[in-house]
Amino acid sequence: MIEKGNINTRQYSILSLLFSLGSAILIVPSALTSAAKQDGWIAAIVGVAAGIPLIAFYNALGARHPDKTLIEYTELLLGKWVGKIVGLLFFSYFFLLSALVLRNVGDFITTIVMPETPIQAVHLILLIAIAMGVGLGLEVIARSAEIFLPWVLLLLFFLIVFLFPKIEMDRIQPVFESGIKAILRGSLSVISIPYLELVVFLMIFPYAGKPERRGAAIIKGGLIGGTVLVVITLLCVLVLGWDFASRHTFPSYTLAKKIQIGEFLQRIEVLVAIIWFLTIFFKLVLCFYASLLGLAQLLKMNSYRPLIVPCAMIVLIVSIVVYPNIVYFRIFASEIWPFYALTMGFLLPLLVWIASMIRSTGDTASKSRPRA
Amino acid sequence: MIWIALIAAACVVRFEYVKLYRRKQFKDLSISACLLGFAMTLFILRSAGVPIPDPLDWISAVYKPASKIILSALS
Structure with missing residues (x-):
């Protein structure tokens, strides 16, 4: 086994919470409000409601092979060649995801915090931290x-509480104006941005504590993350208004600019930036870790560590060429990404699950073997 | 940017590959060296101003028809 680390179920749950907040908390409110207008928060609830069964499905798949990663049992179940091709598709998904998430950070910093800094410099600094984290292994990341986690929760609490005085209830009305279709279209973005990406957790599933408690842990993390997304979207609608929120790429950052308690507590939007850096760091580390582990397992290497620097360099290049401007990204994220994520995050795992049901070899073989 | 790539490549050759060579893990070494060569090629192409193909364009080309049908049904 390449990864020897073991994390406990609590850490697994925390990782899934941070993963589902990262990047979604800043990007999703804008996609939701532009699709479903003031009903964006309902679309978020629909998305979370669809996301939880999806996590349960991942658990069902992972629990059939409790001591193997997704890429290992894909190859085992689908045969050598088909398995390698499907494994390579999963690898490309994780790898592309890390490049896109890295680019999101770069865009955020260069459009909002430090407009004069070249985007490559931002990417490079974050990537060095990521490479160190991945080099130290899963236990250190967890x-x-x-x-x-306490910092993220504390800052989220401040953000939500300080915004209460700014709420204007009439911004949410009329409820259900946009109709079922627009709500479903909006919910696609929530389903695809945190939930279909949680397939990454099938790569660390075998290292996460007691097999029977893993399912509840990740569902808890995903549910709390989803609730935060719903609350942030609701606040975006209530404080900024849907039209303002949908025009901004990073509405929750603009949201934090509205905080004003008396004359002394204002302009604390950097709180959101801190939440975002922390959560996105873990998302990025996990995606990059999953892609390296997957590649090493596909190629039957002894360790994934020799791949870190070359792959980090490729991610750096891909993250810069991946889209020319932010408008391209917004169109891609709302029109193409949900379908791509649906293929990689649902259809392919479903294929693997069906193969596992038909062959049902993994179960008996792995139960008789003692756990490492 | 090319300098950063060169420094990173030099470090990985000096610290990682020497270790792998001593442990006789030639398979890991060759895979990693291939990827490093690929990464360096990308960096050189980029600094020479050659446009690098964008993977998102390929994905868009594949999913555009399905996306159009489903999204028009939802609007």
Whole structure:
């Protein structure tokens, strides 16, 4: 086995929470409000409601092979060649996801925080941290997630509480004006941005504590993450208004600019930036880790560590060429990405699951073997 | 940017590959070296101003028809 680390179910749950917040918390409110207008928050609820069964499905798939990663049992179940091709598709999904998430950070910093800094410099600095994290392994990533979780929760709490005085209830009305179709279209973005990406967790599933408690842990993480997304979207609608929220690429950052308590507590939007850096760091680390582990397992290597620097360099290039401007990204994220994510995050795992049901070899073989 | 790539490549050759060579893990070494060569090629092409193909364009080309049908049904 390439990864020897073991994390406990609590850390697994924390990682899934941070993963489902990262990038979604800043990007999704805008996609939701532009599709479903003031009903964006209903679309978010629909998305979370569809996301939880999806996580349950991932657990059902992972639980059939409790001591193997997704790419390992794909190859085992689908045969050598088909399995390798499907594994390569999963690898490309994780790899592309890490490049896109990295580019999101770069876009955020160069459009909002530091407009004069070249985007390559931002990517490079973050990528060095990512490469170090991946080099140290899963246990270190999980423990650092445990350390940073209280900060993320505290800052989220401040953000939500300080915005209460700015709420104007009439912005949410008329409820259900946009209709079922627009709500479904909006919910696609929530389903695809955190939930269909949680397939990454099938790569660390075998290392996460007791097999029977893994399912509840990730569902808890996904549910809390989803609730935060719903609340942030609701606040975007209530405080900014849907038209303003949908025109901004990063509405929750603009949302934090509205915080004003008396004359002394204002312009604390950097809180959101901190939440975002922390959560997106873990998302990025996990995606990059999953892609390297997957590639190493596909090629039957002894360790994934020799791949870190070359792959980090490729991610750096891909993250810069991946889209020419932010408008391209917004169109891509709302029109193409949900379908691509649906193929990689649902249809292919479904194929693997069906193959596993038909062959049903994994179960008996792995139960008789003692756990490492 | 090319300098950063060169420094990173030099470090990985000096620290990682020497270790792999001593442990006789030639398979890991060759896979990693291929990827490093690919990454360096990308960096050189980029700094020479050659346009690098964008994977998102391929994905868009594949999913555009399905996306149009489904999204028009939802609007």
